[in-house]
Amino acid sequence: MCYVHRCVFVCLRVCAYVFAHLSACALPCSSLTPPAQVSPPQQQPLSLALNSSDAGLLLDVPVALRVFSVDYHHVQAPFEIVLWIMLASLAKLGFHWSGRVPAVVPESCLLIMVGLMVGGVIYGVRHSAPPTLSADAFFLFLLPPIVLDAGYFLPGRLFFENLGTILWYAVLGTLWNVMGIGLSLYGVCLLAPESLGDVSLLHCLLFGSLIAAVDPVAVLSVFQEIHVNEQLHILVFGESLLNDAVTVVLYKLFESFLRMPTISGVDVLLGGCRVVVVGLGGLCLGLFFGLLAALTSRFTSRAQVIAPLFVFLYSYLSYLTSEMLHLSGIMAIVTCAVTMKQYVEANVSQRSNTSIQYFLKMWSSVSETLIFIFLGVSTIQDVHMWDWPFVCSTLLLCLLWRALGVLLLTAVVNKLRRNAVTFRDQFIIAYGGLRGAICFSLVFLIDDFPKKRLFITTTIVVILFTVFVQGMTIKPLVELLEVKKRKRALPTVSEEIHSRILDHLLAGIEDVVGYWGQHYWKDKLVLLYYSFLIFTTRWQPTPQFSLVSKCDLHQCSNGRPTKCISCVFEFEV
């Protein structure tokens, strides 16, 4: 085992070394910005391959016919991208073979460490900073697959049951954190005018808006390994997905305030309206594309092979459209995925369903790995600006404000919930507020100003702290606090049946009492969903499209009964 482990790491080093030398040649590549530019070129066209075709031709007249030649420039951009992806994947393979390490250290930490190593190697070889993650590449290529995967496999029922609480945390919690962190950081800057005097209130608020947001990628990768109970998981995870709307708006708002000469109260009010517009706009776009995808999937029966493609195309289109309109891309893509999932699964063949699931998992896995590795690589910078008060106070304030926020918000929301969020759960929610690559990319996008380097360094420190310290200790803490964990086994057939009967019973009792509780709204929503299905896609619960024909009910007696039960009861309305 040790020998294999060593082999893999040697291979990685060799790859990195080779790659470092290759990239010492000219860099017309696009997704990796050369480190000399601090603000990444937003207008740089993402030419992924083809601008080097001319350079490939040999300019000098050959004396004799070349039998063998190397033309690196011709393939440089895709070659480098593939090498990075290969590095990421080999690293991932390496960890799972490295004995007890994956049990203690979460994958994200290990990947960042590999990134640090590779960055260090590149720095050592080239004596200049390694390529950093460009914000465009991150937001346009690396983030969407992860969010799509998260949205597609979102446990819908649990999500909607807890939607109120999730929105409460996402919107109000993020606002609380942003304002708190921004204002207190400004206080810190006022207290240390020699070093931090030129950081204005708006800058602090801007910084607060990007550092306060919980990152879905980091949360997903850490929480996947700790198996807490589903309610807790969906609360943290749902919050990290939905707070994107607030974060995007606040960030852009403060950024435009920074560019404006004066700010009036009206502007602030307009900013508030924008939160609503961004959130709802993303939602509506996602719904629109989701329903389009549902409609399209109905007609794919004659060309089943390309059916999965529509899922990806429509989701990505919804993301790009909302980014174009400066709406919340994450909300759009999540809504699209949630909307189209049920319809697509009903309309598309079993094989296509499996392909969709596997491709989603694969892409999101690659993206996630790449993101963490680049986080590590980008940490090796030429110039870091360090300021003890600022960095330490940012760290402390992030933890403090999040804890306070969770406590206060939960105290209010528990009065309205049927099953309260316990103190242990609250602790995990507060502690599980990990920051990740979104903050990192956003900080690079800030307009240049003297203290920008400080912000970048601080962001890196916060991200590394949350991912390493919080990520590594959350698992032992969950054990220590005896937080309720996820049930390991799938529910048995009896449990499924009786649970559903209880649901109907409770809905009936709520009707008798005249109380419009959870069950009432759930029933209404389900009714709406099915009537929509029937009206828009001309779907009929005929045997041809019904899920019952798809699942083999003989499995009931053999091995996988619960799959058939959920098929059977999916259309019980």
Next chain:
Amino acid sequence: MGSRASTLLREEEIEEIKKETGFSHSQITRLYSRFSSLDKGENGTLSREDFQRIPELAINPLGDRIINAFFPESEDQVNFRGFMRTLAHFRPIEDNEKNKDHTASEPLNSRTNKLLFAFRLYDLDRDDKISRDELLQVLRMMVGVNISDEQLGSIADRTIQEADQNGDSSISFNEFIKVLEKVDVEQKMSIRFLH
């Protein structure tokens, strides 16, 4: 006894109901106004037709059985006491009740009583056993016409097989409790009654 005034709730009655069911004063009065609004005949009791007039209950697959659960054995009218007694099963279990000593009689909303209520939904003939036929009836009500009898039969067989421990091809109450031990019944079978 035709005027409404005489059917208004008296304080002693509220106290008795409070003791029996554990509801608070305001909850009882609120539920009483609901009871009165359902009671179209204004005679202080509800009949099956009164329940069937509730629109959402009519489309609930288990609607008839739920209505039946309110009526005691072979009676056609239920008064307010009986109404509250049935609803008491769905009161959430408070924290301070969890530690009550076991010598006191079990409150109506204990886990066992909740499960007994659910059990009686299946067990129509009250023989304390859920037979294969009774299970099939309930499944058929929930699933509709899409599933064939033999598919439904295999689901029912599997359900009984998982629960049955003494081999009598039916589910007794104890077996029912055992099967649902991992399900959070206290939370699932509770409604938040407004104060």
